[in-house]
Amino acid sequence: MSQMKMKNNSFNDIKEKINSSEKICLIAHxxxxxxxxxxxxxxxxxxKKDKDKVVKIALNDELPKNFKFLPGTEYLESTKEEESFDLLITLDCSDLNRLGKGKYIANNADxxxxxxxxxxxxxxxxMNxxxxxxxxxxxxxxxxxxxIDLDIDKNIATCLxxxxxxxxxxxxxxxxxxxTFRVASELLKKEINLNEITRNVYQSRSLERTNLLIKSLNSMELYENNRLAMASVTRDMIDDCNASIQDIDGTIDFIRDIDGVEVACILKEYGQEEIKVGFRSKSDVDVANVAEKFGGGGHRKASGCTIYDKIDKAREMILEEIKKALR
Ligand SMILES: [Mn+2]
Structure with missing residues (x-):
């Protein structure tokens, strides 16, 4: 990739492109x-407020339960191989692989x-x-x-x-x-319902998820004078709790929040030889670097990667790399 390409467009470029497109698809990771x-x-x-446009809001995964209250979820639909669009807008995706099985949609768009x-x-x-x-x-x-003068109403403000x-x-x-606080302030001015948001997003953990959290925390081990904490979540653990793989989300934050822990890591057994690994840091350790060693990426303090090996082997490899990063 050339350095030349690593350049942002202006908001006006984006506005003109959106205005001149009739069939638009939006997709996230x-x-x-x-x-x-x-x-x-x-x-x-x-x-969608522009009724002259066809706007598809694509989601190929199941919508996590705690976001089902969001306005607009009734429009969510999966992508189809035969569709084509003037414009595809990707959100929160660092590369096209983040679209998963919906990746083909990039070829269906002009x-x-x-x-x-x-x-x-x-x-x-x-445009970027x-x-x-x-x-x-x-x-x-x-x-x-x-x-670009898009009208932001209460529903849109709730989502953002x-x-x-x-x-x-x-x-x-x-x-x-x-x-960030200025934007949050503008959104609050739209009279969004903070109580409804808090209840749905943060205060509705299912019992299944809670049981999996307990099991996951029990699997935790500490290394390097308690500066590193690692947990593994296997298929069996998920099945035992009648939970789903998404129910692991958030567990890593509990581990990170332990006093003295600098790096938290969780291994999730998606398949027998497909292990998704999440990293969190609360010190100078750059966990994006660690994830990149395994073909992943993310932010300095939150990152992830996938290892195509057995969970125990993945754990060993990861442990070694984090130890290096902590030295
Ligand atoms: Mn994001």
């Missing part, structure tokens, strides 16, 4: 989180706008808005919408607020800037 769902629905609903905040973004779009210093893709979407709140760990992460 696989294993959706609050930022991908919130920015997808937020921008989707904003573009043009791609890539909106993201991951530092590892490879500028795959024909990649701001690694933004807290979330939701914050970028708001800033863009404001700049969830995007920002979840991707900042409720405004705790370093990526939270004065602008």
């Amino acid at each position: 696989v294993n959706p989180d609050g930022d991908s769902i919130g920015s997808l629905l937020g921008l989707g609903l904003a573009l 043009y791609i706008i890539n909106i993201d905040h991951h530092i590892s973004n490879d500028y795959f779009g024909d 808005i990649v701001f690694p210093n933004f807290s979330s893709t939701g914050e970028i979407v708001f800033t863009l919408a404001e700049a 607020y969830v995007a920002i709140s979840t991707d900042t760990g409720s405004f705790k992460y370093d990526s939270t800037s004065p602008d």
Whole structure:
């Protein structure tokens, strides 16, 4: 990839491209989180206000339960091989592989706008808005919408607020800037229902998920004078709890939050030889670097990768690399 390509377009370029497109598809990354769902629905609903356009809001995964209350979820539909679009807008995706099985949709589109905040973004779009210093893709979407005069109503504000709140760990992460609070303030002015958001997003953990959390924490081991904590979640553990693989999300934050722990790591057995690994750091250790050693990526303090090997072998390999990073 040439350095020349690593350049952002202006909001005006984006505006003109959106205005001149009639059939638009929006899509976000696989294993959706609050930022991908919130920015997808937020921008989707904003573009749907233009009745002269066909706007598809694509989601190929199951919508996590705690986001089902979001406005616009009734429009979510999976992609189809035979579809084509003037414009594809990707949200919160650092590269096209993040689209998972929906990746083919990139070939079904004449043009791609890539909106993201991951530092590892490879500028795959024909146009790119990649701001690694933004807290979330939701914050970028708001800033863009404001700049190009898209109407942000209460529904859209609800989606974008969830995007920002979840991707900042409720405004705790370093990526939270004065602008983040300005955007949150603008969204609150739309009279969004904070109580409804909090209840759905943060206070509705299922019993199955809670049981899996307990099991996962029991699998935890500490290394390097308790500076590193690792847990593994196997298929059997998930089945025993009657839980699903998405129910592991969030467990890593509990591990990171232990006093003295600098790096938290969780291994998730997606398949017998497909292990997804999540990393969190709360010190100077750059876990994006660690993830990159295994073909993954992310942010300095939150990253991930996939290892195609047995879970015990994956654990050994990861342990070795994190130990190096901690020295
Ligand atoms: Mn994000």
